[in-house]
Amino acid sequence: MYDVIIIGSGISGACIARECAKYQMKTLVLEKNMDVASETTLANSAIIHAGHDPKPGTLKAKFNILGSRMYEQMSKELDIPYWRSGGMVVATSKEEIHHIEELYQRGLENGLSKEEISILDQEEIRKIEPNISDDVLKALYLPTTAITYPMEAAIANLENAMDNGVDLQTNAEVTSIDKEEGIFKVHTNQGDFQTKIVVNAAGLYAEKISDMVVENYFTITPRRGEYLVLDKDVDLVNHVIYPVPSKKGKGILATPQYHGNVLLGPTSEFVNFSQSKTTSSKGLNDIKENIKKSVKNIPFHKVIRTFAGSRPTPSTKDFIIEETSVKGFINVAGIESPGLSAAPAYAIYVVEELILGKHSFKKNDDFNPYRKKVHRLNELSISEKNKLFKSDQGYGQIICRCEQVSKGEIIDAIHRSAGARTVVGVKHRTRAGAGRCQSGFCQSLVAKILAEELNIPLEEVKYQGQHSKIVSGKTKGEDCERI
Amino acid sequence: MKTLTCIACPIGCTLEVDIHDNYKVTGNQCKKGAEFGRKELKNPTRTITSTVKILGGKYARIPVKTSDEVPKEKIFEVMKALNQISLKSPVQINQVVLKNVAQTGVDIITTRSM
């Protein structure tokens, strides 16, 4: 019997799990995929927005600034990549200048200080962004805009939560939920679990989960965004470059990433669930056409990857973070932008207001906010690397050439709480396979390490999903002869 | 007149073979081409390169080839025979691992040591 079951291990579920771990709540996180945080959290721009953009008075506005201000501390405790790159919203016409002046006022209203939001002129912009398009006249400068690595942020929160007592069950898809005498029975394909409180943080599937308990009161529609990823040596932009936002959203950005790549995108398009992670040639071309408005000299021949993900866009146009009419059933739904930025803040709200407001739980005095340091060899000096090597020879065997990831780092990523179970899981925790050859060299090596560490044959190692084997089988067997 | 590509070497000359004139070959740049043109239409043969199972070696498979060309229609019969072989390391390069594969009179030899 659990006190809290959280459905979904994306950035919402992960941050909420960590907050639950600070109290003596017996908590379980249910994740339907093989790996955590593999849906919306995996595929977005990785930006911690300053908070200038959401409409004042909304939950988005309230939690964006609060959340983004918590990231620096969280990144230190949880060893999460965090880089304050700064950002700017660029205006290319008189109308757009008017728009960014409105955004300036909105930012102040939302709580940004005058040091955190200002307007730059042509010269000032080009001093810090030489590749800004010639059409850009003015820009709204947001120095507190930062970049993280969202999946790692979620994993780190979950790992810390698990190290502090929270349980995680992957491959567990919730099929139905009953409530009887104040207890919820959550049915999954991995068995049934009982709990007093359910937190629905199921992202794209939050409406589906909510409808299992409460009469439908919102819809979630996948709003797909496609991206182009540029190689690491591209020296394109130093800040997050936003166009002026429209009804469709923040627009197509150029975003430098923590590890040195540049993301171009996302597009914005309502799609069916089956298309939520699909890229299209139209979408990828839209990115190429639209980004030129803000940035010039883009080396499109340096694209190394494309991907797509979908925001769970709510019919309510704002976050849905509330206890429903069914006591103990809490919805954390419609978490589109600025969800990543806001998560640490609304996670505290969910636990301290929505849960502790109605139920009493003692504090967990043994809560350790720090997770074990993650060794990233390509960030260390040679003597630091050799120090690590002395503790474990595996750090001396380089597996991924492009990103310079060692065997020791991969094995560590597999064995930590909320550890990697798949090839893509290893990639997202260590960067092995994320470089320009896109695992051409290292995939078989990573697969073999997974096979050894998980004690499974190579033929059972998965790429990403449950039905995604790397190899179909061994040759010279009975089924290898042609008729 | 039949047109075909010679595969005797990487150049790949386009050959014309007159089946009504004693399989005379034109378009070849060397003797091998003339031989190939004739043979390809009368009794085509191929060299097969593949791998066989090996235990205790650096890898799970060791590369092998047919010591000479075999009739084209016997390719899959040869593969079936290869699939039955299991070697034990150490093995030398050019070691015969199967004699007279699929009754072709040709042997299977390794192409590396392991």
Added chain:
Amino acid sequence: MREYDAIVIGGGSAGLAAAISLHKEGVQDILLLERDQELGGILNQCIHNGFGLKVFKEELTGPEYAERYVNEFLERNIPYKTKSMVIKMNKDRIVEYANEEEGFVQVKAKAIILTTGCYERNAGAIALPGQRPSGIITAGSAQKYLNMDGCLVGKKVFILGSGDIGLIMARRMTLEGAEVLGVAEVMPYSGGLKRNIVQCLEDYDIPLYLSHTVTEIIGEDHLQQIVLQEVKDFVPVEGTEKVFDVDTLLLSIGLIPEQSLAEQIGIALDKKTRGPIVDESYQTSVEGFFACGNALHVHDLVDFVSKESTQAGKAVAKYLRKTSKSEHAIQTIATKGVSYIVPQKIHTDYDEKHIDLFFRVDNVYTNKDIVLSSNNQVIKRYKRKHLAPAEMEKIVLPTSVLQNLQGDLQVALEVRES
């Protein structure tokens, strides 16, 4: 810090030939660093034949060719390390490598030879639309799983790209029990040797779809289907979509020189070859750094790799002996019909009798002349019956031709009507 005369990065065909050549020239203080568990490079997985016709006058399989060079290398007792990955280098010719025995080690050399081979272009680089399931893999990676680990990556295969690797794998997968449904090639001509079209596709009734490409990937966890479409001027033609039920898409869409180390120190790269710009000694734009083999420009025949690398080894030996060098160099310029030329620069005090010029053409041509000219004056002509982008060409140029060049510092290759 240990300083060597020469460090060779990569122990495949190029590295082995360069090291042997260096050693033959009397350079003993060599260190060769190889990341794999054994020497030989990519040839170890190329179990098919077609290698060695020029160097050994026999047709060998990849492993047989490799073993000859490996044996000579070992017989000479040239120092080397396997399972050792070079991760950094700097302009002072300090190289950092790592392995499980020593950890991270820095070594220095008077000359560094980059023989790091090449890597395969992948799905991300061509922005293949659709989902991102398992089952999409480069042909070389599939070849490694098959020939070394004995694992088939799938049973129902489609291949994108008609380069030799794709054609070889079409045959290979078929022999080992898979069904290969077709090979698609975006150009109107195949990227591979004609002999491979015959012995890899026609022999097994595998259809070749020229002027076609894959325009969609379908499958959530694992690949289920691909959509094949005809293209006109690289644009997919509406209404020509064909859906194939497959579990594997092999990509054979190009090889790119592996030069991330060169990029670390700003070595100038040729936009066409994507390898370093070199002179007649195979020296790059940074003093003391040399490149040869696939790391310099992607070859079709390993025989040329060995010959080029043997030359490079000789040149490095000379470099280690020489004290001064002429600054005066002429550029080789690829014009009409020619994609690129290696080397891109030739110093006029080059004292060998001949110089090898390697180049590729940009289309399929028959009965053309290769014309060398300078300052609009024709210097030499070479006749060629057949030229194709997939077949690297070589001209052996007498160096005397370069001595008397006046004024214009350009040597241009043109493909003109004969």
